[in-house]
Amino acid sequence: MEKTSRISGFYRLSPQERLNAVKEFAGLSDEEASIISSTGALKYEQVDRMVENVIGVMPIPLGVAVNFLINGKDYLIPMAIEEPSVIAAASNAARMAREKGGFRTSSTGPFMRGLIQVTGVKDPYSARFVVLAEKEKIMDMANAVDPVLVKFGGGCKDVEAYVKDTPHGPILVVHLIVDCRDAMGANAVNTMAETVAPYIEKATGGRVYLRIISNLADRRLMRARAVFAKEAIGGEEVVDGIIKAYEFALVDPYRAATHNKGIMNGISAVTLATGNDTRAIEAGAHAYAAITGTYRPLTAYEKNADGDLVGTIEIPLAVGLVGGATASHPTARANVKILGVKTATELGEVMAAVGLAQNFAALRALATEGIQRGHMQLHSRNVAIQAGATGELIDKVAEAMVREKKVRADRAKELLEQFKRQSSPGMRTP
Ligand code: NAD
Secondary structure: OOOOOOOOOHHHOOHHHHHHHHHHHHOOOHHHHHHHHOOOOOOHHHHHHHOOOOOOOOOOOEEEEEEEEEOOEEEEEEEEOOOOOHHHHHHHHHHHHHOOOOEEEEEOOOEEEEEEEEEOOOOHHHHHHHHHHOHHHHHHHHHHOOHHHHHOOOEEEEEEEEEEEEOOEEEEEEEEEEEOOOEOOHHHHHHHHHHHHHHHHHHHOOEEEEEEEEOOOOOOEEEEEEEEOHHHHOOHHHHHHHHHHHHHHHHOHHHHHHHHHHHHHHHHHHHHHOOOOHHHHHHHHHHHHOOOOOOOOOEEEEEOOOOOEEEEEEEEOOOOOEOHHHHHOHHHHHHHHHHOOOOHHHHHHHHHHHHHHHHHHHHHHHHHHHHHHHHHHHHHHHHHHHOOOOOHHHHHHHHHHHHHOOOOHHHHHHHHHHHHHHHOHHHOOO
16 A cells, blocks of 8 residues: 555544554554653653654753853753763863853843734834834733733833835834743743734734744843963963954854854753753844844954953843743753753853853864864974985975874884885886
8 A cells, every 4th residue: 555644633643543653654663663652751641742743752862061150150051962072062161161260141131022014004104103102002912911921020011113125015013022031932922912913903004914923032132251261271372273263253154154053052952951942042043143144153252461262152042941841841840950040041141151161162172173283294294304304205204194193203214215215216117
């Protein structure tokens, strides 16, 4: 019989029944099926409630980065990630940062933007003023749908409006600025945007299409900085190497993408470990990196008056401690306890520090590898000269040793003899 992915009522089956159907479709062995269905700390029914069409779980290693000193407090950082070296690199960078007091953080507060797209407005600039004049009323309507958020000190705090040109003429975009407190806020903000939309339609005479949160969380910026003592990281040359590596990312988006990917190695791992929305965080980070119109690195590096390296990061991090999987996933809850963070903003600031540590570690590795190669090349020339090489044979022997990764006197002598034989007149082809 032909295999088909058109499986009517798949969603109505139990996870085990779905798994059986998939097993048959894909020809999975009993062992493979049982691997998929071993749900570990989670119960099958729990997973089934989290997403649709569940057949099992996909376990990811969970490690803990150590050595983090942030605002004078020690943190252990749970990281869920499949890539090796990330957790070790973060721990190593955090150790180096400790010498000068670790990381210092700050933030803008947990504000998100809810967008309301108003189309077909005849006089959008005038409509914009109408909306802004109705600000208080709009905020009251939005806040009325989330008394819990308001009780915790959050809620809609401001309204902004912008006219944007589109291929089908101008649209008015109304922004609800919502203090989300300890929630990531997507559901809260979307509900508010949906609630005020009919009123905005009436006030502007337009037609509302989208009512949705923006992941470009530029009012939820987390900042971290750290000083890395030059002696702790390998000397002045390493400081200069890291600054040069950063400057490369500053002027070249091809490099900046990978520079920022390194930052997100750390940040995404903590996002996942705490049950937060990795896609929201990634989208926000990269959109913010391009907010000037040019894609730029999310960190910066400079040298202070003592010649030490100063690293800084500024990144939007819409993470929560209530709502979503942060509340429903038992491992995420335990990980939040390991972190010991009390607010979503504290979590965001810690994550910014992790991002900076991760990026510093990557740049240091890249810069010192380059420096190391340079040292090796110099060293190999000296070894070649000591072995008796002269003239152009110095570089030939040196390069061969570096290529073979055997920079040694005995090998230099062998290579020298070999090159001499090859270049002697008797060996030349007529
Ligand atoms: P939520 O709606 O589950 O919880 C937030 C609510 O919890 C608040 O509205 C408030 O009523 C209540 N609350 C209780 N204590 C609070 C406190 N101390 N601080 C703040 N609120 C408190 O979750 P959410 O954070 O609104 O939405 C997050 C979920 O939305 C995530 O699962 C995310 O993946 C998903 N999502 C994301 C997007 C997007 O990023 N574009 C879109 C849709 C949904």
